[in-house]
Amino acid sequence: MTMAASPPGTTLTVGIADAKVSADAGASLVTHALGSCVGVTAYDRKRKIGGLLHILLPESSLDAAEAERNPYKYADTGIRRLFEELARAGAERRGLEVRLIGGAQMLNDQGLFNIGHRNVLAARKLLWKMGCFLKGEETGGAESRTVRLEIGTGDVYIRRQGRPEEKLR
Amino acid sequence: MESVSETLETMFYTAVEEVVEGQSTPRVGRTEFRGTLNGRMAVGLDDGAADGLTASFLGLDLEDLSEQDREQVLSELANIVCGSYLSAAHPEGRFDLAAPEVGVREEEVEREAWEERICFGIPEGLFRVWLAVRKEQA
Amino acid sequence: MTKRVLIVDDSPAIRRMVKRVIEMTGLPFEEFVEASDGMEALAAWRAMAPELILTDINMPGMNGEELLAELRREECGAKVLVISTDSTRERKERMRELGAAGYLPKPFSPEKLRDELERILEVEHV
Numbered sequence: 001m002t003m004a005a006s007p008p009g010t011t012l013t014v015g016i017a018d019a020k021v022s023a024d025a026g027a028s029l030v031t032h033a034l035g036s037c038v039g040v041t042a043y044d045r046k047r048k049i050g051g052l053l054h055i056l057l058p059e060s061s062l063d064a065a066e067a068e069r070n071p072y073k074y075a076d077t078g079i080r081r082l083f084e085e086l087a088r089a090g091a092e093r094r095g096l097e098v099r100l101i102g103g104a105q106m107l108n109d110q111g112l113f114n115i116g117h118r119n120v121l122a123a124r125k126l127l128w129k130m131g132c133f134l135k136g137e138e139t140g141g142a143e144s145r146t147v148r149l150e151i152g153t154g155d156v157y158i159r160r161q162g163r164p165e166e167k168l169r
Numbered sequence: 170m171e172s173v174s175e176t177l178e179t180m181f182y183t184a185v186e187e188v189v190e191g192q193s194t195p196r197v198g199r200t201e202f203r204g205t206l207n208g209r210m211a212v213g214l215d216d217g218a219a220d221g222l223t224a225s226f227l228g229l230d231l232e233d234l235s236e237q238d239r240e241q242v243l244s245e246l247a248n249i250v251c252g253s254y255l256s257a258a259h260p261e262g263r264f265d266l267a268a269p270e271v272g273v274r275e276e277e278v279e280r281e282a283w284e285e286r287i288c289f290g291i292p293e294g295l296f297r298v299w300l301a302v303r304k305e306q307a
Numbered sequence: 308m309t310k311r312v313l314i315v316d317d318s319p320a321i322r323r324m325v326k327r328v329i330e331m332t333g334l335p336f337e338e339f340v341e342a343s344d345g346m347e348a349l350a351a352w353r354a355m356a357p358e359l360i361l362t363d364i365n366m367p368g369m370n371g372e373e374l375l376a377e378l379r380r381e382e383c384g385a386k387v388l389v390i391s392t393d394s395t396r397e398r399k400e401r402m403r404e405l406g407a408a409g410y411l412p413k414p415f416s417p418e419k420l421r422d423e424l425e426r427i428l429e430v431e432h433v
Contacts, residue, residue, distance in 0.1 A: 059292075094333060117184060118292065124416075125182035129228045131331050133418055133432075179414040180324075227323060241320040248318060249413045252365070252392020256412070263397050266365040268317050 011148075014039075017073040019053035021085045025152035034102030034145040036116035038123050040079055041099045041147065043154040044091035050151045051091075053082040057115070058122030075122035083130060098132055099156055099168065100124070101147045103139040116140070138168055170287075172253040173298060177291065180249065182225045185289045185296070192288060194218070194297040196239070197278050198247035200269040202255060205262030208302035210254070211278050212247040213288075214295065221293025222246065244269045250298065311338040311355055315348040315362035315374065316390070321413075325361055325390065328417045332424065332432065345369025349377055357385050359428070364391040364398065372398075375405035386427050390415070 014020050014031040022029060029052035031039050043050040053072060060067035060074040071077035083093065103120035120139045127134055138145070138158055146159040157165045177183050194213030201209050214222065223242040224231050247269040255264045278299060288297040312329060314322045322341045329336055340355060342348035344366045352360070360378075364371035371389060378387070386408045391398075394412035402410060408427040411420060425431060 114184065114186070121178065121182045121184060125225050128182070128225075128417055129230075131228070131327070133331060133421060134416075176414045179416050226320060228327065238320075241318065245318040245320040248365075249392050253394075253412070253414060256392060256394040260395055261397070262395055264393065264395070265370075266392065268365075268367050 014052045014054050016054055017056050017070055019051060019072045019082050021051040021089050022151050023049045023089055027151045028148050030148045032146045034147060035104050035106040036119060038103045038119040039101040039147045040082065040123060041149045041156050042082060042086055043097040043149065045097060045154050047091055048151060049086060049089050049091040050149050050154065051082050051086050052149050053078050055119060058118045075119055076126050079123060079126045096132060097135040097154060098127060099135050100137040100139055101158055102145055104141045104143055136168055170254060172257055173250055176249050176253060180226055181222045183291050183293060185291055187290045189288050189290045192295050193275060194295050195275050196243055197273045197275050198243045198269045198271045199273050199278060200247050200251050201267045202251060202264050204264030205259045206255060206264065206302050206304055210251040211299040212250055213275060213297035214243060217294030218291060218296050219243065240271045244271050310336045311357040312336045312359040313340050313342065313348060313351050313357040315342045317343045317366045328420045332421050345374035348374050352378065352383060360385045360387045361390055362387065364389065364393050372401060375402060375407060379406050388423060388427055
């Protein structure tokens with residue numbers, strides 16, 4: 001996880017089973033292809049520090065060894081690790097604005113029962129366990145989404161196929 | 170049942186996956202209600218579901234659960250499933266719900282008369298509902 | 308001045324969950340007292356005069372409706388939030404007539420409880 005300062009208007013892309021944190025007011029964190037996956041944005045408004053996580057599966061207990069290798073793959077270990085990284089960057093847990101995006105029911109879920117919905121539930125469960133309220137969610141449906149978190153403003157934008165970017169309230 | 174799904178998703182962070190047959194749910198909570206509808210409802214869990222749902226509801230890790238935690242959460246689970254079912258079935262009605270009884274033996278519950286029995290598979294394990302209901306004479 | 312909240316429900320699990328949500332909100336409550344029925348709640352109210360009372364309806368002994376009727380007779384100035392699986396119209400109306408400031412049906416998410424608390428206490432989260 002890199003935390004270098006970047007030139008204004010920089011887009012930092014978060015891949016699948018990955019996360020990034022930034023305190024750079026000119027940066028945006030983006031992740032694509034949130035089908036059944038869930039994107040988790042977290043923002044400390046006071047300090048203007050934000051993070052974005054892209055999780056694939058709900059529970060790390062499904063494969064503890066894999067979760068050890070890459071915690072960002074699972075909702076429980078991923079969100080925990082994201083919060084740790086945010087704390088390391090100086091963000092405060094109380095008042096953190098957390099949103100969930102994605103968790104759609106896609107046609108090619110590889111036979112995994114309703115994995116999108118389960119990812120959303122697992123994320124909500126972890127947030128409750130960590131004593132963190134959810135600010136909002138843009139989840140469900142049957143389409144893939146892209147999400148962008150602007151570090152300077154804390155604004156979160158989503159894009160669904162063939163449509164312009166929308167800011168989440 | 171809608172109230173089962175809504176309860177499980179909202180406060181227990183889990184979802185019904187399928188209907189299953191012929192399995193045991195030894196941890197049972199049973200309650201009675203009177204009013205627009207009279208009857209009984211019982212909720213049964215297997216150990217996996219009891220552990221998972223208790224941890225989820227209280228926001229704890231599995232390792233930190235006590236038997237008392239499991240009983241208390243089972244009691245509230247039965248209460249919420251029953252009460253929300255009754256309110257949804259008759260929003261213009263009235264009802265009084267007794268405090269659920271836990272530690273009831275599944276064999277004993279199975280011997281009672283029930284109109285409906287359904288067992289669901291959830292990711293944590295098994296979740297069963299028994300229901301017996303009669304409408305009050307107007 | 309110490310702000311106090313009284314949580315009334317015969318379910319210890321719900322009392323714990325509710326207390327946790329209130330703590331998460333950062334609202335300035337310093338003292339939490341719990342009661343498992345109307346009688347205990349009345350005794351607690353007379354002893355500590357909480358600013359906020361959260362109560363269920365269906366409880367053994369004195370239920371939530373009877374509790375509110377009694378609190379009203381004693382001119383209780385606390386804000387009361389009813390939290391119950393009973394969301395029938397008749398009951399909701401009755402509880403409001405008895406002075407409930409809000410009504411939260413079970414099941415509820417932590418966010419819904421927080422929103423309802425902020426609404427009746429007239430505060431906003433940042």
